[in-house]
Amino acid sequence: MEVLYARCAGLDVHAGSVTACVRIAVDATVTYEHRTVSANTRGLLDLGHWLSAHGCTHVAMEATGVYWKPVWHVLESDFTLILANAMHIRNIPGRKSDMNDATWIADLLAHGLIRSSFVPPAPIQELRDLTRTRKQLMREIGRHTLRIQKTLEDANLKITRVVSDILGASGRAILTALVAGETDPERLADLTRGKLKATRADLVDALHGRVTTHHRFMIQLHLTQVDALGAAVHDVDARVGDALGPFRAAVSLLTTMPGLSDTAARVLVAEIGTDMMRFPSAAHLVSWAGLCPRLDESAGKRRSTRIRQGAPWLKTTLVSAAWAATRKKDSYLRAQFLRIKSRRGAKKAILAVANSMLTAAYHMLRDGVEYHDLGSQHFAHRDKDQITKRLLQRLRDLGVVVEVKAA
Secondary structure: OOOOOOEEEEEEEOOOEEEEEEEEEEOOEEEEEEEEEEOOHHHHHHHHHHHHHOOOOEEEEEOOOOOHHHHHHHHOOOOEEEEEOHHHHHOOOOOOOOOOHHHHHHHHHHOOOOOEOOOOOHHHHHHHHHHHHHHHHHHHHHHHHHHHHHHHHHOOOOHHHOOOOOOOHHHHHHHHHHHHOOOOHHHHHOOOOOOOOOOHHHHHHHOOOOOOHHHHHHHHHHHHHHHHHHHHHHHHHHHHHHHOHHHHHHHHHHOOOOOOOHHHHHHHHHHHOOOHHHOOOHHHHHHHHOOOOOOEEEOOEEEEOOOOOOOHHHHHHHHHHHHHHOOOOOOHHHHHHHHHHHHHOHHHHHHHHHHHHHHHHHHHHHHOOOOOOOOOOHHHHHOHHHHHHHHHHHHHHOOOOOOOOOO
8 A cells, every 4th residue: 555654653642641653664664663751741842852853744643532632732833733533543444453543543644544634723723612611601501590490480480481581681680689588479570671471460470489598599599600600701702802803704704694693603613714625615514514414325225314423513503593594584594494394304404404504604705705595486496397297297186187388
């Protein structure tokens, strides 16, 4: 087999140590040298010097949790680094049972059998950390909100049935009064602001309950946590705004797509970057994100079409954006959702919409163009002949003779 890199190395990265194997090919002779160093900064610098002394040009490692990141940051300025997907490496046949991971990675790298995973540049990595942290904080706020609802149910207060958002203006005013000791339903009902989905009588009935000191303590505890998390979200948003400087134009471009809010567009940029040349095509990006059905077929039988995990942070954001996009009337995305939903169900339909949105985002970022909506009648015009043929056949089945004339 052809050798692409005569001097290369494979790294087996652990939490506390890194095992390296240098592979040197001279004519038909292949030699290996191994070394294990500490995973601290001094050890990684020594590893870099050792690899340079052996004339290594390319270094590959598996993506093991977050342990690969310090190794990458120390070595990226001196070597061509390749981050390998552990699953891809395991699926390549030919490995001997007594061969360690570093040696196997070095052999695969020398023959060009390792596909490099997408590693964004440092500014995108920082933006990604911020957007993911924000999402985790919002999830924590949601968990504390559910715990408040549980406490209210325990006190037999049915606030959630009459107030859509218990942390909104009306809900928060009622919760604050409950913590302060107010239990009169009429006075609590007077604290509501704006228009509610329930009548005043229903609201007063829902505020009749059995509130104890324990309930007040638990509500106050969770409200304090919600306030602290909200302040943290505010700080992260400010930091994201600063980190977004060179990518602000890309975010503005993406927000022209239905369903993509400013927050969702920031997540999209943080997860895939702005340089679409890293992905050979839109289909590769969609596959990397885990938004295309798996083809598992043998002997003419399709065993599974389940999607793979892909990029979960990106996927969840796109699915949420897809649900928002389907609410826009007379749009292509809504028409696509309704068309697939009737045949395959809502879950498959929403994934198809998310697939289309990511495909559109790829072309928008690559070409620097705004979103162009094809309209709700796109499928009707595209499949005009098929629709006409199907409808005519249904009429014939009903015994109706129809003469077709071109308009």
